[in-house]
Amino acid sequence: MTDLIQYLFNGLVAGSIFAIAAVGISLVYSVLRLVNFAAGDFLTLGAFITYYFSVTLELNFVLSILISMLAGMGISWFLELVLWRKLRRNKAGTLALFLVATGVALMLRPVIQYLFGTQVRKFNVDILKTYDFFGARIAHTQLIVLIFATASIITIALFMAKARIGKDMRAYANNPSLAAVSGINVDRVVVATWLISGALGSLAGVFQGLVQGQFNNAMGESLLLSFFAAVVLGTIGDAYGALLGGLLLGLFMELSQLGIFFGGVPSNYKPVVAFAALVLVLLFKPEGIFGYRARKV
């Protein structure tokens, strides 16, 4: 029972981070038909920038997070201006978009390493403080992340449903040509998508860094496929689906360690659980667990 509560809680925390990262990837895919391979490195970048301002420069932690989100937005915007817009004008195919996204990831990684080094970092928070909850050990940082991540998820969902630009994004994703003729400013929608994805990337990176306690420059990259799994789980291109898919995947990955599932998956195989979930969903329900559109060719 204690195990169950522990894993359930861990799963919720991991899932809420997956949800935030996955919704950014899903939005970019729905609007730009682009599988963003660089998303993982944006997480790493967000965590390191926050680290730089809050630990090295000793700024307020929340302020540092905001700065890192702004940085994520800025870089995403910059890439839109110098790269993605040109590729769209060139009518670049699926492969070209794939490869450029990968190329960006490959360039970002060394830059992060050059600027911040390869050492393991940790934020200026007490990572050892824990609370007891029906026998389960709940870390202080986990609790913080859970609260703020939940708030962020609700904000994103509300934003997509209520805000003008959120509605425009969904309209454009559903039918780009119709949206373009019905007066939606396409460039504005695309830039907004990148800004949101950049901000969410940084945020998810900070949360992940907090939960891990310590992190290095490979953090985001190693999580990338799990994010894709969450996106596919919740129907690729569906923002709400990605939120739910992320939560479910987090829970699934943690709960898979419980003894009742195949005697418990060893924790170093956790990523494999995500990959396997990804392959299984693609195999049996490629439209995602909430989707109804047939995706098979």
Add this chain to the structure above:
Amino acid sequence: MSVFLQPGFWVFVLALAGIYGIFSLGLQIQYGVGGVMNFGHVGMMAISGYTIAVLVIKYQWSFWWAAFIGVALAALLGALLGLTTLRLSGDYFAIASIAFAEITRYWILNSDSVTGGTQGTLAIPSESGFSSYTTEPDVILTWIQDRLYPLIGDEASRDLAMVLVVWPFLFLFIWISSRLQQTSWARVLRATREDDDVPRSLGKNVFRFRLQTLIIGSVFGGIAGIFWALQFMLLAPEDFLRIVTFYGWMILILAGATRVKGLIFASIFFGFLYGATRFLDFWPLSLLSSPERAYLRVFLIGLVIVLLMLKRPQGFFGKREEMVLE
């Protein structure tokens, strides 16, 4: 500048180019002919390389049989990947293929008792305590070195022997693959890059064609794995990261996805980039430590990919229509 002038540097570049040329040839058959975007190609190299190491070290198999089984397993992994996920559309398949390769790597990483885990093949448990798997092929490499020694002395390195072994294979495979591309089999595949309904409505089993191209490409990936294992003489899980697949993709798009001859030049360019960021020691490279240089390599490869896709999506040897008309 000194390293530049040493023949040993260029021999290393050529050896690497030959191995990665074969590796990319697999991708070329898959994507250049069949439009299949396999981003998990490194898994094929990993599975064949590790199969050799495990069978030879742990079970005392002959290297040759182990190599054969390694390639067969790579083909099998390709078939498994294809049978399960090739019916998905392009971008879904690409993601699934990465997941396949990563699952393979995680398994290698976490199966210490078989693969040696994080420490690589040196840690494979062996009765004799001897953890080399190259003894048998080394006989041939040494034989070549011995013949060359009277002619060129100390330049008759193991790398040079590798070049003399790998490059004939590369040319042979390029020849086979270019023959393959002139068949009506390849014509149907080229049609499927644009549209599935047309070839299907003309009685072509599109899935079978795609699966075949995936398996053939995987065989080339597996063969590249043999030579990789031979060249570096020990394997570790971090040799088979996702990025290795993108080394192959860089070569492929540099060459132009459907240009067999471009592949040779692109492979050598890659070998140079790899070797240069590893060995060159003149300014400004001398300011960087060796891990920093490894990162410089990653950065440069990312840069080449991005610039190519922006400026010359058809590669240096390809026709523009082939890449743009998707």
Add this chain to the structure above:
Amino acid sequence: MKKLIARTESISKNSSNEHILEVKDISVSFGGVQPVRGVSFGLTENSFTSIIGPNGAGKTSLFNLISGINKVDAGEIIFRGEALQDIHIHKIAQKGLVRTFQGAKVIRRLTVAENLMMAVQGNPGDNLRGFLNPRARSSFESKSREEAMRRLEQVGLTKFADEFAGILSGGQRKLLDLSRALMTKPSLLLLDEPFAGVNPTLVEKLLNVLEELRKDQEMTFLLIEHDLETVMRISDRVIVMAEGKIIADGLPNSIYESEVVIDAYLGSRRRGAK
């Protein structure tokens, strides 16, 4: 609305086992829309049947179902005594049921000749085993090439043989699509508006080609066409569809006179034309 099914003696006489194609009460729906609802008809061997009807009547959807591109929700499609509804598209085509496409799908990055050569059935080079027998492969290739050139001459595209098909105009693509379907030597050919955008003299020539094929090789045709003159000239039976159903079925003349048909479709068109 009362249905007027104007079946004539000659058609109803045929019992179903003489039908090369038997469509039994098929329906399909996509996301709330039901483009084909309960359609049934049979095609006699060696016949030429045309389907007419307003846009959105479900004609192309019907073709997609028969050729296997979409699968039926209900009903049966029997071709030469075999049920097709659960068979893969390529197997249907291999059995001799081949179609053309409304938008004339050509493979833009294959040459015009290659588009045609791809369609030849039983090519040993399509198989990897054929790779090991280069002689059989190359003799088959040269035969295919000859046949392709003959077809191209028929439709006046010879000079484009070695150009990418992507450079062809819309009308030329239609011709290529039609020729490609003929390269498979089908026994039943579904033609989806093959003449739209093709110049009248060439249409005339193509109709003659089809007539000859029908005589020489015993081919059966099912045609979707908007131009009534063409339909009346070549068909020996006309099926009228509206809103996913067959509203009339009979000899061309009886269809032309039928009031129901005039109301539903022909009336406006005929008035508009004059």
